[in-house]
Amino acid sequence: MLSYVTRRLAALIPILIGVTLLAFIVSHALPGDPARQYAGINASEAQVEAIRERLGLNESLPVQYCVYMIGDTCLGGSGKGGLIRGDLGESIRTGFSVAQDVGARLPATIEMVAAGMLFALLVALPLGVWAAVRKGKLLDRFCRFISTLGVAVPDFWLAMILLLIFFIVLEWLPGPVGRLPIGATPPEGPTSLYVIDSLVSGDWETFRTAVKHLILPMVAIGFPAVAPILRLTRNATLSVLNSDYIAFGRAAGLRGAPLYLKYVLRNALPGAVTMTGLIAGYMIGGAVLVERVFSWPGVGLYGFNSLVNTDYPAIQAYVLLSAVTYTVVFLAVDLVQSLIDPRVRLK
């Protein structure tokens, strides 16, 4: 097992280097001049040139990449900065360190994605088991219809429809203003997940508003995930239901909820959880559109705004973060599966 883990981790390194290279190339191929952006429209040519020099944009591209990766050693410096030292650089747009910027926005994305995946699981698991039990019946067909439809509906459109219904027509939930009403103080707490922080500190008022703001983004992010999880659960449940041990359990008098909860669902669960993990890994970077609809201050929106403003270090960090979470989640899923099923290691 250990050698398998080492092998998989070693295989990760060239992929991640490739990812940094691709992120670098793409961000530097963007039209627009970050120095001019930084200097503002009234800056003189000399000022722009000075900024360009300071940001190191006058170096050749290979040198810039080298500086990005291993710091100022490339320029004969004392060895500061660089990705290998965990330094993501400084955002040209906000002036803060990129790590700080991303760190401030990551909890928002995590809160939304986690809530969305929880929603997807809560809907898809029971429905999937139920559909398998009623195989071929109306409910099963309905579930299949829903899951085919689920992948056909764009998440950003669903987000807008939800807003139309629950914010504009019914006025039950708040509009697209982010995690809390404009001007509200976020709750103090260790996690920066507003729902959890306000709950821990017993701030019920904030808790209620935070939950209200979270509901629609949660459904919009979670709904497209329902379809694949539902299908997987249904098929896994079907094969469990046809197994000998369930036949034995039934013969021994088990039925109803204990049978489904304890024996069927437990065996159908790993697949569904794996799938949820993969989707969540994808969503950390891929939630841009839903974040945009709800003005949700997450990493996706940060990445997009950086892109619009040709903010090289910030774009690279965002792209890197998306790719790394996705790859690492993928690896984690593989490793967990190889623990459960040792045959995977032999491939």
Place this chain on the structure above:
Amino acid sequence: MTARKYDARLIIGLGMFGFMVAVALFAPLIARNDPLAIDLANQFVPPSADHWFGTASLGFDVFARVVYAARHDLLIAVSAVALSIAIGHPIGLLVGYVGGWGDSVTMRCLDVIQAFPALVLAIGVLSALGQGVRNLILVIGIVGVPTFVRLVRAEVRSLREHAYVEAGRAVGNSRSKILVRYIAPGTVGTVVTQAAVSCGWAILLAAALGFIGLGVPLPEPEWGAMIAEGIPEMRRGGSWWIPVFPGIAIAITVFSLSLIGESVADLVEPTRRKSR
């Protein structure tokens, strides 16, 4: 279940998709209004007899725009998938059959490309290349290549072990002839299935890119961009018809493609039916 049911799904899917294709082809006959006509006196008018789906800002007729947008979205999706197949299929055939270091290098490159969420990659590359229909096709097509390479490669690796391929080799066919005449035809089924699914996925990606303003340049109509036009109106509290109809058009198209993909998959791979 009987085989007839699957035909029903295929027929419904093909019917719906055919309908959308017809809408795109005969757009000028279906929409009486000009999709680019500006009518400042009639902005944000709710659906009526004159404007079936209402009007948007500048008095754009939403019905005409939804209809004409089908041209852009379908053209982009179908061309992009054709591009993915044109690049991905031969590469998959070759690396799957030949193997060796070429195979390893190709797979590592695909790993790097697939490490990015497709949307993130597409946004980045498209911002670098600039807007426009041709670049959209290029980007969506390239993002879709790895899927086809992997699919075809896996198929080839299993096909090349088959007895009939060995027989072909035994009677003295060259390696290239084995690949083209014996193995390649066996990969067509999976590629067709994936093409339908990828096409739906390409429409969603094109709409997503349009939604964030990187799609077909305005004022040309495109479904994703039309949905985005609804955001500012939403804050002002209304004009539901602006985002609703283009979204329905996307959903119908992608839904029909999923139906086609599923039923073709069942036809190509009958063992799948058992779990149904």
